[in-house]
Amino acid sequence: MPVPMEAVRRLLDLRHRGRAEDLPAVLTDAAPLLGASSATVLLVDYGQLSLCPLRGTDPMVARAVAVEDTPAGTAFRTAREVWDDGWLFVPLLHGAERLGVVELRMKAAPSPADQDDLQVIAALLAELIASRRFYGDAVEHTRRRLPMQLAAEIIWNQLPPLTFAVDGTVVAAVLEPCYDVGGDAFDYAANGDVLHLALFDTVGHGIGASGLTTLTLNTYRNARRCGLSLVDTYRSIDKWIAERYPGSFVTAILAELDTRTGIYQRVNAGHPTELFLREGRALPPLPAPNALPLGLGGMRLRPPESVSQQLMPGDTLVLYTDGIIESRDGDGVLFGRERLTDFVLDDLRRGVSAPEMMRHLIHAVVSYENGELRDDATAAMLRFLT
Structure with a gap:
């Protein structure tokens, strides 16, 4: 017994x-x-x-x-x-x-x-x-099934778990090449009713990119923990990158979701815009980049802006780096935003969980490039379920 x-x-x-x-x-x-x-x-x-x-x-x-x-x-x-x-x-x-x-x-x-x-x-x-x-x-x-490169070691040691859920809201992320990633990263945190989410794509690859990504991630966390707004968080990261890595830059989406009201706010710093999905269809995308990439903000006199969107229960947002949509098959055809949208919508219709969707997606992208990515590819899904 x-x-x-x-x-x-x-x-x-x-x-x-x-x-x-x-x-x-x-x-x-x-x-x-x-x-x-x-x-x-x-x-x-x-x-x-x-x-x-x-x-x-x-x-x-x-x-x-x-x-x-x-x-x-x-x-x-x-x-x-x-x-x-x-x-x-x-x-x-x-x-x-x-x-x-x-x-x-x-x-x-x-x-x-x-x-x-x-x-x-x-x-x-x-x-x-x-x-x-x-x-x-x-x-x-x-x-580990393969040796991990030092740049990837640095990045993985700073990332939160790939999946998080709180009060009916789910975040799931994925990144490849998992043993050689150097320039992409994501972060999130839940504080009270606010879920913070960020996705970063650093110029370059290898140790240099991982060093810049490290600075970006930790500056983002410092600003968040100091209670700065999204716009001031952008300014803080932008200042430190410009000072420590002059000439380099990081594209990013810095976002916050009020899990009580469903209000989603974000600053898009030169990054591909999110997929915005509702009831089995794609809605018009949120405004395209509304700020220069982090590190280049000083080139623009006008301050960055925060964009707001009211989410409804069941809405899904997918944030991604350009390594997802710019992956190419053997004939040079891009994976593209439309293919990405169709892929995610198909999994949503079949009731696939958020972490499993991200696993499906990254394997589809790797397969599309015949098993070897030319660039880091990272995606994060935000599902607002209540």
Whole structure:
């Protein structure tokens, strides 16, 4: 008979000691207490193509499996449990962020009460992985399928989780090439009723671009935490880039959504305008760039402007860098804004979740360029659902 509370106690012992790589052994010992003969943590890789056994797992027990066309992958993609002929796959969710799945070889089909207990165990595992990951490199070793370039290392270490949800509003982001990105970045924060969101595209690539992106991200956060308006945030970032990286620039969208009223405000600094989608169709885009790129603002005497838009429940905004729409196929045909719009609308009609839409999109863009992007490609989706 399952004894889930004893399993919880054993796992909780890792809160104050141990490393992420110690988790597989503890989970294996606790598996019989969960009515399972084995239990394995599988984490999604950076490319969101594979689910890989957490470092420390016996290689004879588990191996990496594909996200597509596998029961484990289905549990990851749908964020729902999957039962498959004696195997149970439970998604590992840290908030709204999809970390992977826990794979259990069950002695018998779990009862509804047992399933509830296993969801609690999975939530605890996700918390332990998220908290332990900073005290060693086991999680990073697990998620990397290729060597990560230094510029990408710098960027990934500064980004928030790819997915966030609060009070019916969801943010989901994605970026490629995940092992060599250097100039693109995104950020968000929820403070009271305000959801802050920003997308940045830095000129150049490699270490130089990652240094400029680092300055941009942290100046944005500093301005936000000082309570500056969007226009003053633009001015602060613009000033620091012009001073520290003269001649360089960053295109960006700096946005805020009042989750209580649905009022969306933004400053577009030389960036492609968002997709604005409602009830299965594309609405006219918001005004095109209403400010010069960050770092070049001093070339314009007129101050930047903030544009407002009233969102309705169910509305979707997609922010993206030019690497998305300017990707080219073998014949040189651009992916384009129209193709991007059709792609997102199709997934919306099929009820695909925001993080899964972003995963679909970035893989479609990579495939469109035959597996090798010419430029960084980043997108962020904002869904206002209430």
